[in-house]
Amino acid sequence: MAVDVRDAAEVGRAIYDEKIRHKVEPTEKGKVVVIDIHSGDYEIDWDDWTATLRLRKRRPGAYTWAERVGYPAVHTMGFSFPGLYREDD
Amino acid sequence: MIRGRVHPLGEPPISGEPKVAVTVANIDDPARTMTVEVTVDTGFSAHLTLPSETIKKLGLIYMDVRPAMLANGEVRAFPIYPARVSWNGMGRQVPVFESESQPLLGMALLWDSRLTIEAWAGGEVTIQPAI
Numbered sequence: 001m002a003v004d005v006r007d008a009a010e011v012g013r014a015i016y017d018e019k020i021r022h023k024v025e026p027t028e029k030g031k032v033v034v035i036d037i038h039s040g041d042y043e044i045d046w047d048d049w050t051a052t053l054r055l056r057k058r059r060p061g062a063y064t065w066a067e068r069v070g071y072p073a074v075h076t077m078g079f080s081f082p083g084l085y086r087e088d089d
Numbered sequence: 090m091i092r093g094r095v096h097p098l099g100e101p102p103i104s105g106e107p108k109v110a111v112t113v114a115n116i117d118d119p120a121r122t123m124t125v126e127v128t129v130d131t132g133f134s135a136h137l138t139l140p141s142e143t144i145k146k147l148g149l150i151y152m153d154v155r156p157a158m159l160a161n162g163e164v165r166a167f168p169i170y171p172a173r174v175s176w177n178g179m180g181r182q183v184p185v186f187e188s189e190s191q192p193l194l195g196m197a198l199l200w201d202s203r204l205t206i207e208a209w210a211g212g213e214v215t216i217q218p219a220i
Contacts, residue, residue, distance in 0.1 A: 076133065078133055
């Protein structure tokens with residue numbers, strides 16, 4: 001699983017950098033590009049999940065990565081103290 | 090309406106977090122369901138995070154990978170798993186991010202809802218449809 005995740009990130013970033021970035025950066029800043037890393041096909045939307053569902057409808061076997069145009073990540077996630085979570089809390 | 094409570098200071102997870110219970114189910118096998126206490130986190134832009142152990146118990150199927158920036162600036166790739174969440178009387182299909190922190194409920198799931206928080210120990214947290 002861990003290797004798979006790293007591979008997807010690497011391949012997805014390469015497809016975005018080489019084939020998509022120059023087309024979307026001038027006009028789509030802030031939108032999310034969801035990329036099928038098998039076919040290179042992609043969808044753009046303000047919302048990650050909306051674009052994902054649209055792409056998967058067209059390509060049911062898609063395995064996707066995403067980029068937010070002009071930003072370092074698609075999502076933000078808070079930072080929490082590690083090790084404090086227990087399922088019975 | 091979804092109701093929860095603000096966790097008291099001083100008890101793990103220590104920081105007075107607003108918490109609600111949400112029921113998450115396996116899309117293909119709806120009998121596999123769990124009610125999980127989650128922290129309402131408006132700084133989390135996606136829908137929901139769950140730890141790997143909970144994802145395993147629900148039998149969720151790994152789907153895709155998404156990058157998220159943490160508060161310290163680090164960008165990490167997170168595995169995501171589609172699941173069904175009971176939300177104000179409706180079932181919603183959402184991506185669950187695998188993260189070992191306490192489960193988080195983020196802005197994408199809250200979207201089009203009204204969130205209220207009484208920010209004191211034991212204060213009420215409510216989430217209801219805004220439209």
